[in-house]
Amino acid sequence: MLKDLTLNVPEGDFLGLMGPSGSGKTTLLNLIAGLDKPSEGQVWVGDERISSMTESQLARWRTRHVGFIFQFYHLMPVLTAYENVELPLLLLPLSARQRRDQVLTALDLVGLSDRIRHRPGQLSGGQQQRVGIARAIVTDPTLIVADEPTGDLDARSADEILDLLDELRRSLHKTILLVTHDPRAAQRADRVLHLEKGQLVEQPEVLHEAAGARS
Amino acid sequence: MMLKNIRRNLIGSLVIVLGTMVLVPVVIFVWSILAFLDAATDEKSKNFKGIVTERWRLPSQMPFAYAASLSDGAASKPGDVKPEDSMTWQFYGGTLDPEKRTRENSLFAIATEPRKLCTMMDELDTLPPEEAAKLDEAIQEMERNRQAIIMGQDRLAAVNKRVGERIKLYGINYRDLDLELEIVGTFPEGRYDNTAAINRDYLLAALDAYERQTGKPHPLADKTLNLVWLRVPDSEAFAQVAGQILASPNYTSPAVKFETAASGIASFLDAYRDLIWGMRWLLAPALLFTLALVISNAISISVRERQTELAVLKVLGFRPWQIMVLVLGEASLVGLLAGLCSAGATFATVNLVFGGFKFPIAFFGAFFIPAEALAWGVGVGLLTALLGSVMPAWTASRIRVSEVFAKVA
Numbered sequence: 001m002l003k004d005l006t007l008n009v010p011e012g013d014f015l016g017l018m019g020p021s022g023s024g025k026t027t028l029l030n031l032i033a034g035l036d037k038p039s040e041g042q043v044w045v046g047d048e049r050i051s052s053m054t055e056s057q058l059a060r061w062r063t064r065h066v067g068f069i070f071q072f073y074h075l076m077p078v079l080t081a082y083e084n085v086e087l088p089l090l091l092l093p094l095s096a097r098q099r100r101d102q103v104l105t106a107l108d109l110v111g112l113s114d115r116i117r118h119r120p121g122q123l124s125g126g127q128q129q130r131v132g133i134a135r136a137i138v139t140d141p142t143l144i145v146a147d148e149p150t151g152d153l154d155a156r157s158a159d160e161i162l163d164l165l166d167e168l169r170r171s172l173h174k175t176i177l178l179v180t181h182d183p184r185a186a187q188r189a190d191r192v193l194h195l196e197k198g199q200l201v202e203q204p205e206v207l208h209e210a211a212g213a214r215s
Numbered sequence: 216m217m218l219k220n221i222r223r224n225l226i227g228s229l230v231i232v233l234g235t236m237v238l239v240p241v242v243i244f245v246w247s248i249l250a251f252l253d254a255a256t257d258e259k260s261k262n263f264k265g266i267v268t269e270r271w272r273l274p275s276q277m278p279f280a281y282a283a284s285l286s287d288g289a290a291s292k293p294g295d296v297k298p299e300d301s302m303t304w305q306f307y308g309g310t311l312d313p314e315k316r317t318r319e320n321s322l323f324a325i326a327t328e329p330r331k332l333c334t335m336m337d338e339l340d341t342l343p344p345e346e347a348a349k350l351d352e353a354i355q356e357m358e359r360n361r362q363a364i365i366m367g368q369d370r371l372a373a374v375n376k377r378v379g380e381r382i383k384l385y386g387i388n389y390r391d392l393d394l395e396l397e398i399v400g401t402f403p404e405g406r407y408d409n410t411a412a413i414n415r416d417y418l419l420a421a422l423d424a425y426e427r428q429t430g431k432p433h434p435l436a437d438k439t440l441n442l443v444w445l446r447v448p449d450s451e452a453f454a455q456v457a458g459q460i461l462a463s464p465n466y467t468s469p470a471v472k473f474e475t476a477a478s479g480i481a482s483f484l485d486a487y488r489d490l491i492w493g494m495r496w497l498l499a500p501a502l503l504f505t506l507a508l509v510i511s512n513a514i515s516i517s518v519r520e521r522q523t524e525l526a527v528l529k530v531l532g533f534r535p536w537q538i539m540v541l542v543l544g545e546a547s548l549v550g551l552l553a554g555l556c557s558a559g560a561t562f563a564t565v566n567l568v569f570g571g572f573k574f575p576i577a578f579f580g581a582f583f584i585p586a587e588a589l590a591w592g593v594g595v596g597l598l599t600a601l602l603g604s605v606m607p608a609w610t611a612s613r614i615r616v617s618e619v620f621a622k623v624a
C-alpha cells in the first residue's frame with residue numbers, strides 16, 4: 001500500500017497527514033504507532049527500531065511512547081472517565097497514589113476534573129474525546145497519534161479539541177501526528193503531508209497558510 | 216474491569232450461570248453415587264468386615280446350620296483365629312396386601328440378632344449418642360418381643376404406618392410364610408431409610424411352625440441363611456479366617472467363600488458394571504463437554520461483540536497474554552461462582568430438604584451429597600469455564616488492531 005516512503009518527523013513537530021480514502025494514511029499511522037510492521041524497510045522512533053520488535057515488545061513500547069486518539073473515542077463503556085484514563089497506567093509500575101495523581105492531572109489539563117465519575121454514555125461527544133485525549137497523554141508519551149480526532153464532532157466541539165491539541169503541544173512539547181480530512185484541522189499543523197496512492201507529497205501552500213493563521 | 220464486563224455482558228454471563236447451575240447438580244449426583252460406591256468397594260487395611268457367601272450362587276442360600284460355625288470363622292483347633300464379632304442375615308420380603316402388591320405396600324427385612332444391629336451394621340455402629348440411645352431402646356424391645364420390627368423412615372411412611380402399630384406381612388420370597396409384627400422403632404435417617412430389621416428367632420420359629428402345620432419343611436427352610444458378616448482386626452487375621460473356612464469340610468454343599476465386604480459389594484455390583492462405567496466415563500464427561508461448549512459459545516459471542524474494545528486495549532499496550540487472561544478471568548469468575556452456588560444449593564436441597572436422593576442401584580437406598588461436592592462444584596464450574604473460554608480467549612489475544620479499525624472506519 002505504501003511505496004518508497006521515507007519520512008522524518010523531528011521531535012516536537014506537529015505534522016498533518018491528508019489524502020483521499022485508501023491513500024494509506026491510517027496504514028502510515030499504524031506503522032509509526034507500532035500497530036503494524038512494514039513488509040520492507042524500517043521504522044525508527046527516537047533511537048528505537050520498532051519494526052524489529054516482537055508483539056509484546058511493541059505493546060510495552062506503545063504504553064510508554066505512544067498516545068493514540070481515535071476518531072470514535074473508543075472509550076470503555078463500563079468504565080468511568082477516571083478509569084478510562086487510568087487504563088494505560090495499569091501497565092506501568094506505579095502505585096495507586098501515583099496513578100491517581102497522573103489521572104487527575106491529565107483530566108485537569110483537558111478540563112474534565114468535574115466529570116471523573118461519569119461514564120462515556122453520560123458525556124457529550126466533545127467530552128468523550130477529551131477523555132480520549134487525557135488517556136493518550138496520561139503516560140507522558142513521546143508521540144501523540146491522532147486519527148481523525150474531530151471526524152465525529154460538530155464544528156464547535158472540533159475547534160475545542162483542536163485548541164486543546166494546540167495547547168498540549170505548546171505546554172507539553174509533544175510530537176503530534178494528525179491524520180485528517182478536515183482542512184481546518186490540518187491548518188493547525190506545522191506542516192502537512194499529502195498521501196496519494198501510497199506516496200508522500202508535501203504541500204508547501206498548506207504550510208504557508210498555517211504560518212499565516214498563527215501570526 | 217472484569218466484574219464490570221461481566222455485569223455489562225449480562226446475557227452472556229447468564230448463559231454461563233444457567234448452564235453451570237443446571238449441569239453441575241447432575242454431575243454432583245453422578246459423582247456422589249460413584250464416590251459412595253467407590254468408598255463401599257474400597258479395601259480397608261484394619262478393622263474391617265468380611266462376608267461369607269455361597270461360592271457359586273448369588274444371592275446366597277446357605278443352610279442355617281452353617282451359622283454357628285461360620286460365626287466362629289470355622290475355628291476348630293487351637294491356634295485358629297476367631298472373628299471379633301459376627302452377624303447373620305436372612306432376607307425376608309413381604310407385602311401388606313397380597314392381592315394388590317405394590318412397591319409402596321411391600322418391604323424388605325433383614326432377619327438378624329437384634330444386638331448386632333448396633334455393633335455390626337455400617338453407620339449404625341457409630342451413631343451420635345442421642346440416636347444411638349433411641350436405636351438401643353428399639354433393639355431392647357426387639358430382644359424382649361421377637362415379633363418386633365425396626366423400619367427405615369421412608370419405608371414406614373410408604374406403608375403408611377407409625378411406631379407402635381402392628382402389621383402383617385405376607386411372604387413374597389417365603390411363600391405362605393406370613394409374619395405378624397409390631398413396629399417398635401425406626402432407623403436413623405440415611406442409609407437404611409428403605410430397610411427393615413426383624414428378629415431372626417421369629418423367622419426361624421415361623422419356619423418351624425410351618426413344618427409342624429404342613430407336615431413338611433418350607434422350601435426355603437434349608438436355604439434361609441443369605442449372608443454371614445465377620446469382623447476381623449486386620450488383613451492377616453482375615454487371611455487366616457479365610458483359610459480356615461476354605462479348608463473346613465463343613466461347607467461343601469453349598470460351597471462358600473469369604474471375602475472382604477468391599478469385594479463382596481463389588482461382586483454384587485458386577486451386574487451394574489456397565490451402568491457404573493457409563494456414568495463414570497460417558498455421562499459425566501458428556502455433561503462437562505456440553506457445559507464447556509455452551510460456555511465457549513457464549514464467550515465467543517462476547518469476544519466478537521467486544522472486538523473493538525479489545526483492539527483498543529492492545530493499542531494502549533495490553534499484551535496478548537493480558538487480553539487472554541482478561542477473557543479467561545471473566546469466564547472463570549462466573550463459572551466458579553455459579554459452580555459454588557449450584558453445589559451449595561444442591562447440597563442443601565438434597566441432604567437437608569429431601570434427605571438424600573433415591574437411586575435404586577443394588578441394595579443401596581438413598582445417596583447423600585458429600586461435603587466434597589462443594590469443591591466439585593467449584594472445580595467443575597471453573598474447569599469448564601476455563602476449557603470453554605480458551606479458544607475465544609486465544610482469538611481475542613490474536614486480534615489484529617489494524618483490521619478491526621479498518622472495519623470500524
